[in-house]
Amino acid sequence: MKIRAQALLFDNDGTLVSSLASVDRCWARWAGEYGITEEFGRVELHGRPAVEIVADLLPAHVVPEALARIETLEVEDVPNGGVRLLPGTKDFLDSLPADRWAVVTSATRRLAEARLHAVGILPKTMVTADDITRGKPDPEPYLLAARELGVDPAHCVVFEDAPAGLRSGRAAGMTTVALATTHQAHELDADLVVTDLSALSALVTDGGVEISVRR
Numbered sequence: 001m002k003i004r005a006q007a008l009l010f011d012n013d014g015t016l017v018s019s020l021a022s023v024d025r026c027w028a029r030w031a032g033e034y035g036i037t038e039e040f041g042r043v044e045l046h047g048r049p050a051v052e053i054v055a056d057l058l059p060a061h062v063v064p065e066a067l068a069r070i071e072t073l074e075v076e077d078v079p080n081g082g083v084r085l086l087p088g089t090k091d092f093l094d095s096l097p098a099d100r101w102a103v104v105t106s107a108t109r110r111l112a113e114a115r116l117h118a119v120g121i122l123p124k125t126m127v128t129a130d131d132i133t134r135g136k137p138d139p140e141p142y143l144l145a146a147r148e149l150g151v152d153p154a155h156c157v158v159f160e161d162a163p164a165g166l167r168s169g170r171a172a173g174m175t176t177v178a179l180a181t182t183h184q185a186h187e188l189d190a191d192l193v194v195t196d197l198s199a200l201s202a203l204v205t206d207g208g209v210e211i212s213v214r215r
């Protein structure tokens with residue numbers, strides 16, 4: 001199978017890097033600090049902006065302070081082994097021109113930059129939770145990335161590991177590629193499902209990028 005595109009849009013956590021251990025560690029500590037361990041255990045974390053999670057768990061007047069606290073915990077955890085590259089990430093990104101791809105993440109810019117810089121990824125274009133009003137699964141994040149790259153959404157490919165992110169990409173009218181890094185393949189609804197980026201290769205042409213599954 002080959003997919004042709006003019007721009008490639010990547011989720012970060014679970015797609016380019018893994019920060020699951022850090023996320024679990026920091027959010028568990030945060031929940032303990034705010035005395036909501038039981039309520040926290042019933043909330044879906046992955047693929048959602050922190051502001052939405054915090055707003056689901058705490059009264060509105062506490063949200064700004066609590067949001068700043070979880071961001072600080074996660075940023076400070078980065079040097080403690082809080083992030084690692086997933087298989088295939090470096091080779092795949094290195095094969096792409098800087099103006100043909102973007103990172104689209106539910107993390108804040110401060111946190112996203114800390115994680116990406118720690119593993120040597122320096123995207124020219126990045127859309128974060130700070131840039132949008134509606135997070136995934138709303139299409140806004142991916143539509144904004146397409147606009148910043150100057151590419152028709154129909155000519156973009158989204159790479160995601162989470163169902164919410166895949167729904168966001170589909171709602172934006174984009175082709176979706178799911179990576180089975182944090183969910184089982186049967187849980188992921190996409191145009192193509194692979195294990196991770198090591199399963200793919202990219203060929204840059206005059207007309208864009210041709211993505212193929214490695215044999």
